[in-house]
Amino acid sequence: MLHSGFNFLLCVVAILCINLLCVESFYPSKCVETERQALLKFKDALIHSKVNLTSWKGEECCKWEGISCHNLTGYVTSLNLKPFDYTKAVGGKLDYSICELQHLISLNLDNIGLEGKIPKCIGSLGKLIELKLMYNNFFGVIPPSLGNLSNLQTLDLSHNYLTANDLEWLSHLSDLRYLDLSEVNLTLAIDWLSSISKIHTLSELHLFGCGLHQVTPKSISYMNTSISLKSLDLGENSLNSSILPWVSNVGKVLITLDLSFNQFKGSKPLFEITKLASLQHLDLSHNELSGSFPHTIGQLSYLQELFLSSNKFNSVIIETHLSNLSHLRILDVAHNSLSFNLSLDSVPPFKLFALYASSCTLGPKFPVWLKHHGELRVLDISSSGISDSFPKWFWNLSSSLIYLNVSYNKLNGPLPKSIPNMKFSILENVWDFSFNNLNGSLPPFPKFYALFLSSNMFTESLSSFCTSSSLGLTYLDLSSNLLKGQLSNCWKKFEMLQVLNLAQNQLSGKIPSFFGSLRHLESLHLNNNNFSGEIPPLTLCSSLTLIDVGDNNLQGILPMWIGSHLHRLIVLRLRVNKFQGNIPTSMCNLSFLQVLDLSENNITGKIPQCLGDIIALSNLNSPRKSFHYISYGFGYMDGKVYDVGSFNDKEILALKGSNREYGKNLGLMATIDLSSNHLTGEIPQSITKLVVLVGLNLSRNNLTGFIPSNIGHMESLESLDLSRNHLYGKMPTSFSSLTFLGYMNLSFNNLEGKIPLSTQLQTFDPSSYVGNSRLCGPPLINLFPDDVISPTSSNDKHVTSEEEDKLITFGFYVSLVIGFFVGFWGVCGTLVIKTSWRHAYFKFFNNLNDWIHVTLSVFVNRLKKRFQVED
Template identity: 40%
Template sequence: MIIQMTSGIKFLQYLVLLVILFNLEARVADSNIIRCIDEEREALLTFKASLVDESGVLSSWGPEDEKRDCCKWTGLRCSNKTNHVILLDLQPIDFDSFPLRGTISPALLKLHDLRHLNLSFNDFSGSPIPEFIGSLSKLRYLDLFGTVFAGPIPPQLGNLSRLQHLDLGSNYLFSTGNLDWLSHLSYLRYLNLDESNLANSSDWFQVIGKLHSLKTLSLHSCYLPPVIPLSLNHLNSSTSLETLVLSDNNLTSSIYPWLPNISSIFISIDLGFNQLQGSIPESFQHMVYLEHLRLSFNELEGGIPKFFGNMCSLITLNLSNNKLSGQLSEIIQNLSSGCLENSLKSLYLEVNQFTGPIPDLGGFSSMKRLYLSDNLLNGTINKSLGHMFKLEIMCLSQNSLTGVISESFFSNISNLKELHLANNPLVLKLSHDWVPPFQLIIISLSSCKIGPHFPKWLQTQNQIELLDISNTGISDTIPDWFWNLSNKFSFLDLASNQIKGKLPNLSSRFGTSNPGIDISSNHFEGLIPPLPSNSSFLNLSKNRFSGSISFLCSISGSKLTYVDLSSNLLSGKLPDCWWTFDSLVILNLENNSFSGRIPDSMGFLQNIQTLSLHNNRLTGELSSSFRNCSQLRLLDLGKNALYGEIPTWMGESLSNLIVLSLKSNKFHGKIPFQLCQLAFLQVLDLSLNNISGKIPKCFNNFTAMTQERSSDPTIKVYYYTFFGPAYVYHYSFQDKLMLTWKGSEREYRSTLGLVKSLELSSNNLNGAVPEEIMDLVGLVALNLSKNHLTGQISPKIGQLKSLDFLDLSRNQLVGGIPSSLSQLSGLSVMDLSYNNLSGKIPTVTQLQSFNDTVYAGNPELCGLPLPNKCRDEESAAGPGITEGRDDADTSEDEDQFITLGFYVSLILGFIVGFWGVCGTLLRS
């Protein structure tokens, strides 16, 4: 019996072994089976041949024997039943790899069963979307997001009647007319046309109403025509829409009635960046399923309605960047009046006009993100914020909050990831050995009081990606441990403190991609060490750094956009590696001691917009390679030793210039008339050179100077954005310029856009002042002094009503002073001295208010405020007038003089007559 059982077990084991071997053989056989259909393989290879594959994404595709099974190729999937290709997904794996380029071959039409086509984030270089895609009749999923297609959206896509997902967003597409082709896609659940130009599609909202299966619609930045209220009367349709994105379309409040008409089950609505005005409408209160509402960046006014307090599903309420107002305490009371307290996780109220102190927010037990920055809040920070246990982001910057914050305030908010308290007069009083209960990713404490010691509690924070402790009163050296934290930094801002010492080698720090560093306005010294090779932003200005800047050549220039090394002790020649910095927008090297020629490679900065080399020791002529810098808006080469003639290409190629300063150099020759092509020019400074010839008459082509007002007080504000996993940080920069104004040199930044100045002084210019200059009615400053200009001052000078500063001194101007000068009521500084002006100074208060030095050196000028009187004034007064006496006294003197004269004459006449008679008698 036992023997039989043993035999049976062995038999079963044998059978199991046979089954295993059979399966293994079957698998080996299956692995050798080529499932790919020949026709489809050939079509795919033709498709590959039309593409440029720099990253080798398609390296597994090929005709070789070992690659014959296309069902195993990267990005492909075949049907298990039919072996037909049903999926083609070639989206790049990551953003560091090169996208596919080229064209899409119509060979794809041979993939008869293709259901899923994803080519997103590749680069088709502005070519149109192939119309034949509309013939891939079995497509259910089409994703062409960010593929750099351009041109009209092909209506043939309306033939894809089974399509459920269509994404054409972030391309350069436009609609030539109506969108009726969309109404044929009755199964469509997801539609993204972001950044497509739909300005000609006035039927967009009616067509959307016909897509009854649609759940997600994104039409961000599509130039949508407004919703016509009358059209809604004939719109009797409802969709399954849950997510709606209509941001950045200039939509008005006419959109409100359409929303409940189109869907009753909204979960998310984004109407940000539009032109919504007035108060927030009541219609939102009926959207009982709404979880996310974004109305930011509009022109909404008034308070926040009470009904929000009863929206029990609402998770995110974004009302930032509007004109909403009221006491914050009342707003919070309205929001906490119902069930919202339990659901709300994100509240965005920044950049509005809310006032008062921060009220008790402890009831919002689910709150994770609180944004109250840039309002009119005051008082101390409410302690209830320290008891919001789930709080991850606290943003209170740009208010007038006061008081002292101690470590006890932070003891219960262990989930905090972002702390924004910048630009409030707050004092952070934290003990030297304090260990925070959280790990912060963003720390923004600019202009709070932290110093004088470097904050030691930062040593415990090893997750920091962005740190801004600028202008916080720190006058310490940076401890060594601090740089060990920098491996995750994306942006470091230590500016405007009194931090001293030397920088260590930072080339291996800042492990994140494209970091930014701002340590300006401190007391750092020594050589600039190697910096991160992937830097995107460097501001080391206003320190005591010395030596050369050859370190720049070790930086990969593909991402570097901003470099400011101004106002240091740097010297030596400028490096000659600028051709690598093709993304550089701002380069400021002013106020150093750089010498030698400006390298030709600097002319390869094709995206440069601001270039300042002011106040160095640079020599040589300007390279013609600079004609490639066609994006330049500000070019300041003043206070150097540059020579040669002013190049004609400045006017021909740098057409975007707003500011051009070549002052205090050794330029000679004539002013090229090509400069007149700079229509946007607002500041032209050619002073203190050896320029000769006449002032071009075409200066009235400076169109920006012919306009009295500027729309922006700044020339330009540059915003640099740093992205992290959970944040976006903006850094701004305004163009600046050193201008000689009223005898002293000073920096203009926040008001530079208001300055319109023509500065040609201290040259060898001759000839008359062109009357065309009087067409530049926007001029605030006109300085033509210290030249050899002749002719008269044009009476049209009275047109320059914006003029605040006028200097025509030390020329050879002749003739009288035109009375129209009195029309320049804003003129605060004027100098006409040392010319050959003549005649009487017009008797008007404006001209008499200046002291006599303004008119000195013109011997033929007369009248107040000069001491020499005009002839007509002397003759009118008569002889013997005693200066400095009043009219009554003068009249009395004149009467006394006449009476005495009369008597003297009478006596003398009598004597002469008497002796004449006597003489006659004696001779007879």
């Protein structure tokens, strides 16, 4: 009985234990207090980062967002924080308290704005399998202690500011399968290839933009490696063909190979790479590959994506090149000298998702073979020599195109009266028809993200375009056409517009007031039209960074609301209108202003002193905004997102005496142009605080006074025009500090004195100084005012006089002898030799003697008679 009772008790205990274990499996143990405290320290260091840690409160840290714990022990096993707000300031550090989480298996702190150095103690987290710290702002040397993480399978430190002097520590990570050190500085890591070759488990390697050292074929031959990589990215490293033996060895089962932005030359590299028959993704873009398009490309029968853009291929692509590529979905051969010669009725063995063929030759007829690729989402055939109209079948194909670029061809004829609706509800659709010969009226368009129709021959009004879908239209460029008439009120429905360009047309009437309701508007181009009246208040457009209404017939005083409400304004261009009144001091509140053009108006008054306080023009460290816009379309394969469209806003600026269009560099320009107005008074000294200014034009006004003495402080100046004013005085000597000055015009003022000597001022054409009669010195030829004989000491004067007397005495006798010889023998010698001349000579003197004698006798007799009469 005792024995059976003991067995019964043992069974009960066992059942209770099992139940307890089962219950604990559903109800995990509480958070370990020491780890909770460590997490709170970690949180305090992230106070400025881009993560939401509002749930990190209370006792149960295992329930906090981003935290996972062991079900039985309660130890933290995973810390995975994801950014939620990309607008917050970058900041925060990775605190050493993270190293107290000794049971961590996964640590993922991707793109949360961390700064500082990676703590060395992370090497003590021996249970880590996954470590991801990419897309942060870590700097300094990668701690070699990471080599202690013997269980690590995934390591991603990419896209930081890290360096590594060697990679020997990597060879200790015997279980590593995924390694990404992209953009880590490895210029000092000479051992990079040998260290990586020792990681026999590695299957995916990313070393994009690391500054890798070149390798020698001899060093590779001694390298014994059994790596079989499925994905290899060595892009942007200036590598050459010497790395290819290693690539061929480790890439036999390689699926993805990226060798873009390197220095592979000729035709041999691609010939070698096409031996890797398992490739599905191949990127050799931005190299120096040349020769014919390789026939061996057909060996890659599994190939899905082929990127060969920006090389030097020079040949024809025919059907046999592509006949075996039945899985091909993306073909990028843009920016090569390739010609497509595909028969019209041939049906390709593949259906392209994306074709990039910019700068290749597909014309002159529109490529008919494209109609067989009904699954196209991306088509770029810009600058491809097409001189044709759109075929009707194309518009059936177009309904599936997320991105279409046919710009810089000679496409002609009108667009269809109705553009088919898009098959997909994607708002990132981008179509570019710019720089062609399309004509007729603009049809309504379905929903688009961006439309570029500039530099064509579209005519009539915009009334038909007004019926376009307003949903999602963000960028619209209709500039440089023949559009005319007034703008109707329909434009206020395009409330998502960020960039609107209607420049260089024949639009007229007043600028509609509804533009002021476009709250998302960042860039407004209405220049070079026939708009009249005043500028309507744009006070609600607080996001505006660029306004250009130049070259119209606008009038009224300069709006004060510009400086009061548009605090983000960078470019303000009101040139060639009829604006009048003073420059409002409120414009000085535009702290981001970099380009101000008020030229050729009727502006009066003085230049405001406060212009020198504009931060963007007076602070060299002030941030510069890029006028570069990128739009994305959703990729079709593997859920990837492909960059299918980008463009630069553009502006024409007057600089160095000529007009020039700026696009990519517009955000770097800093100019002020107040020329051809009626400004009076002096040039304010405060303007010399604008040390960022590249161009300054104050010409053709009524300015007086001196040129500011410290103008040399404006060391960034490349263009300066102060001509046709009433400035006087000397040119300041600080002019010599303007070493970047490439254009200058000071003509038609009242300047005087010497032109300062410098490396620049003497190189300008004299016309830069003309009209200043008292200005002297090179490059002018007139003498300095003090270029006369100056008084000297008595000793110097005595010596000089003696030397001059000796020179005069010697010269006098020499001249006397030569003169006598020439004069005497020139006359007497002739009389001796020429008898007829001698007779004529003496006869002349006889006659002259008789005439003088008779004349004197008559004159004497007359005097005698006069005196006799008077007596």
